[in-house]
Amino acid sequence: MLEMTKDTAAAGETKVSLKNLQLSFPDQSGGVKQIYQGLDLEIEKGSFTVLLGPSGCGKSTLLNIMDGLLQPNSADEILIDGEDLRDRPDLSRQMAYVFQGPRLLKWKTLAENAEFGLRGLGVQPRDRWPELMERYFAAVGLSEYMHHYPSQVSGGMQQRAAIVRAWVNEPQILLMDEPFSHLDEITAAEMRRILVDLWRAEEVHRTVVFVTHDISEAAQLATDIVMLTPAPSSICFRRKVDLPWPRHIESDEVMDLEKELRKAFAERAGVRF
Numbered sequence: 001m002l003e004m005t006k007d008t009a010a011a012g013e014t015k016v017s018l019k020n021l022q023l024s025f026p027d028q029s030g031g032v033k034q035i036y037q038g039l040d041l042e043i044e045k046g047s048f049t050v051l052l053g054p055s056g057c058g059k060s061t062l063l064n065i066m067d068g069l070l071q072p073n074s075a076d077e078i079l080i081d082g083e084d085l086r087d088r089p090d091l092s093r094q095m096a097y098v099f100q101g102p103r104l105l106k107w108k109t110l111a112e113n114a115e116f117g118l119r120g121l122g123v124q125p126r127d128r129w130p131e132l133m134e135r136y137f138a139a140v141g142l143s144e145y146m147h148h149y150p151s152q153v154s155g156g157m158q159q160r161a162a163i164v165r166a167w168v169n170e171p172q173i174l175l176m177d178e179p180f181s182h183l184d185e186i187t188a189a190e191m192r193r194i195l196v197d198l199w200r201a202e203e204v205h206r207t208v209v210f211v212t213h214d215i216s217e218a219a220q221l222a223t224d225i226v227m228l229t230p231a232p233s234s235i236c237f238r239r240k241v242d243l244p245w246p247r248h249i250e251s252d253e254v255m256d257l258e259k260e261l262r263k264a265f266a267e268r269a270g271v272r273f
């Protein structure tokens with residue numbers, strides 16, 4: 001019970017607020033594909049929010065909008081801590097992105113890749129770099145491999161290094177786009193445990209927005225689940241999750257939650273997983 005109180009300590013404050021998002025893209029037949037028609041989304045500070053939805057519903061696009069990489073056609077607000085990202089593009093420096101693949105520079109060691117992340121964002125003073133690198137490489141169990149090249153370590157280790165590259169900046173918001181989807185299930189399960197341990201270890205949790213179309217993964221990770229319909233997407237189901245960690249993939253609680261999510265998808269979005 002104590003654990004749950006700590007993990008929901010920041011409950012209530014809004015970190016990200018998107019209001020009335022409108023976005024369309026040209027489609028291949030010369031028409032227009034509507035992605036959002038008035039989508040609203042709030043993300044709570046310190047939450048581990050999982051965006052769950054079928055392929056093409058616009059999950060990655062939402063991360064791109066939150067990071068300021070993409071502008072919607074229109075929006076009433078794109079707020080980070082109450083300030084509009086369109087007026088304050090510098091707010092994106094509070095964020096870090098982890099992609100589906102590790103995207104490491106293969107001619108640099110894991111440590112040099114992380115340092116590249118530090119230099120790129122430029123939010124950490126240089127004299128903190130060694131301490132930050134040591135801390136976060138140790139946290140993901142990669143201390144011994146810091147000076148190896150990507151080709152000398154496994155795919156899972158490369159993805160751990162990609163997480164370090166994002167985490168060393170100590171971002172307030174971590175945007176993660178299906179970061180474990182290319183890994184085998186055993187490695188992915190280990191990565192989820194490492195990520196949750198990293199997130200929980202900090203007194204004030206960072207806000208994580210994690211995209212997946214894997215219901216089981218959502219049940220293992222989330223404190224908040226946001227379920228999207230196919231495009232034009234709307235939120236068809238939203239739920240908080242109070243299950244304690246570590247969550248085992250085959251535990252009754254996780255499997256019950258998965259069942260509930262599958263049912264919600266089928267009933268509210270007409271999508272079967």
Ligand SMILES: Nc1ncnc2c1ncn2[C@@H]1O[C@H](COP(=O)(O)OP(=O)(O)OP(=O)(O)O)[C@@H](O)[C@H]1O
Pocket residue numbers: 025026033035053054055056057058059060061062213231
């Ligand atoms: N720059 C772009 N130009 C044209 N269409 C785009 C662009 N970016 C995204 N789309 C389209 O917008 C829709 C939503 O894309 P997005 O990548 O956000 O979906 P997703 O839910 O993350 O899907 P997946 O789970 O398959 O990654 C898709 O139909 C995609 O083809």
